[in-house]
Amino acid sequence: MLYTKPLARLIEELEKLPGIGPKSSQRLAFHLIKLPAQAVQNLAKAMVDAKEQIKFCSVCSNLSADDPCDICKSPARDRHTICVVAEPRDLVALERTREFKGTYHVLGGMISPLDGVGPEQLKIKELLVRLQGSEVNEVILAINPSVEGEATSLYLSRLIKPAGVKVTRIAFGLPIGGDLEYADELTLVKALEGRREV
Amino acid sequence: MLYTKPLARLIEELEKLPGIGPKSSQRLAFHLIKLPAQAVQNLAKAMVDAKEQIKFCSVCSNLSADDPCDICKSPARDRHTICVVAEPRDLVALERTREFKGTYHVLGGMISPLDGVGPEQLKIKELLVRLQGSEVNEVILAINPSVEGEATSLYLSRLIKPAGVKVTRIAFGLPIGGDLEYADELTLVKALEGRREV
Numbered sequence: 159m160l161y162t163k164p165l166a167r168l169i170e171e172l173e174k175l176p177g178i179g180p181k182s183s184q185r186l187a188f189h190l191i192k193l194p195a196q197a198v199q200n201l202a203k204a205m206v207d208a209k210e211q212i213k214f215c216s217v218c219s220n221l222s223a224d225d226p227c228d229i230c231k232s233p234a235r236d237r238h239t240i241c242v243v244a245e246p247r248d249l250v251a252l253e254r255t256r257e258f259k260g261t262y263h264v265l266g267g268m269i270s271p272l273d274g275v276g277p278e279q280l281k282i283k284e285l286l287v288r289l290q291g292s293e294v295n296e297v298i299l300a301i302n303p304s305v306e307g308e309a310t311s312l313y314l315s316r317l318i319k320p321a322g323v324k325v326t327r328i329a330f331g332l333p334i335g336g337d338l339e340y341a342d343e344l345t346l347v348k349a350l351e352g353r354r355e356v
Numbered sequence: 357m358l359y360t361k362p363l364a365r366l367i368e369e370l371e372k373l374p375g376i377g378p379k380s381s382q383r384l385a386f387h388l389i390k391l392p393a394q395a396v397q398n399l400a401k402a403m404v405d406a407k408e409q410i411k412f413c414s415v416c417s418n419l420s421a422d423d424p425c426d427i428c429k430s431p432a433r434d435r436h437t438i439c440v441v442a443e444p445r446d447l448v449a450l451e452r453t454r455e456f457k458g459t460y461h462v463l464g465g466m467i468s469p470l471d472g473v474g475p476e477q478l479k480i481k482e483l484l485v486r487l488q489g490s491e492v493n494e495v496i497l498a499i500n501p502s503v504e505g506e507a508t509s510l511y512l513s514r515l516i517k518p519a520g521v522k523v524t525r526i527a528f529g530l531p532i533g534g535d536l537e538y539a540d541e542l543t544l545v546k547a548l549e550g551r552r553e554v
Contacts, residue, residue, distance in 0.1 A: 160388055160451050161448065162410060162419060162420045162421045162422070162425065162426070162446050162453065163408040163421055164402070164405050164408075164409040164410055164421050165406055165419060167404060167405070167406070168402040168405075168406040169400075170401075171398055171399045171402040171403075174395070174399070175384055175387065175399075175545065176383065176387050177380060177383065177384075177387075182375060184448070185374065185444060186374070186375075187372055187406065187467050188443075188444065188445055189373065189374050190373075190403055190406065190407060191406055191407060191410055191419060195407050195408065197372070198404055198407040199404060199407075200369055201369045201370070201372070201373075202367050202368075202399075202400035202401070202403050202404050202424070203399075203400070204362070204366040204368075204369040204370075205366060205369075205388055205396050205399065205400050206396055206397060207362050207365070207366075207389070207396075208362040208365065208366040208385065208388065208389055208402050209388060209389060209393050209396040210393065211362040212360060212363055212389050214361055221360060221363060221386075222360045222394070223360045223361055223362050223391060224360070224494065227360065228360070244436065245386075245428055246386065247382060247383075247386055250358050250382070254358065282442050282522075319471075326436070328432050
C-alpha cells in the first residue's frame, strides 16, 4: 500500500517502457498526475492513435499512416536508387541530411541467428520483388557496421548483384570532428580500408 | 515529412515529459508502435485513470484514490506522531523503510520565494488545523536539507512549537556505505553537528 491503486498501476505500466526504470517511472507518474487532465488525455490519445493509424508502407515497409508512404508517393524522389536500411529510425537519420533523393527500403531488422532473426523475417523478398523489372540501377546499403550489419550486407549484396544491379555500401571511418588519437581501432581500420585518392 | 503524422504527434507529446529529450522520445515512440495494441491501450488507460481517480487525502494531502487515504484510515497507525514531508514521493520513500508507524502530512512543496511559493501555497494551514485539540505530541520534519527545506523547517517549527507540540527533524550526515573521503563538505558539517554520544 505504498501507492494508491491507480498510481501503482500507472507506475507499473510506465516501467514496461524501454529505458524507464523504477525511479523514472515513479517520477513520470507523479508528473502525469500533476498535469492538467487535458494534457494527459492528449498524450494517451497520441499513443493509441499512433498505434492504430500507423501501418507499414506496402512498397518500402517504412512506418506510415498512408500507403504508399509519402516518400514512395513523391514524384520528387529518384526511383533509380534504393537505400536499404535496417530500421525506420535509420531512414529518419538519413532524411535529416536532406542529401538523399532516392527511395528507401526498410528491412525491419538485421540478420542475427543468435536472436532467431533469419533473412525470411526481414523484408528481403519484398526488396527483390521491387528490383524485378524495375528502373532501379543502384542499391545503397546503409546498414550499421556491426556483426549483424556485416552479415546482412553480405547476404544482400550476394543476392542482388547477380540481378545486374550495382550494390554500394555507405562509408565507415573517422567521424567528422573526430580525432585520430581518440578513435577506436576498428574505426581506424575501416578509415584506412576506405581511403580514397585525393 | 520526416515522420508520418501520428508518429510526429506522439513524439511531440512524449517530449513534453520530464527527462525525455528528442532521442528518448523517438525511441519510446518507435517502441510503442511495435507493441501489441492492447499494451498501448493499457498504458494510455492507466494514465487517464490515474489522473481521473487520484485526488488528495483531505486529512494528510497525500495522493489517494480514496478519501481519507489508506494510511489515515488505518487503525494500525499511531496518531500521536505526524511526519511532515514536502512531496508524496518523500512519503513513499519513508514508507519503504517500514519503520515509521505514525501518520503523515504532505505539504505539496517547500517554501521558495524565488519560485513564488510562499507558506500559503502549502498545506500548512491544514497541518495546524490537524494539530488543534488533537492527540498529536510530536511532529517530525522529514524535509530535504536544501535552502528551501531549511526555510520550510524553520517556518514550521516556529509555528508549531508554541502549540506545545514537540518538533523534531530527521538526522543529516554521512550516508550508510558512504566514505568520509568522498563526502561533500556540507554533509560532513551536518554529520559533525549531528554527532551523538556513544
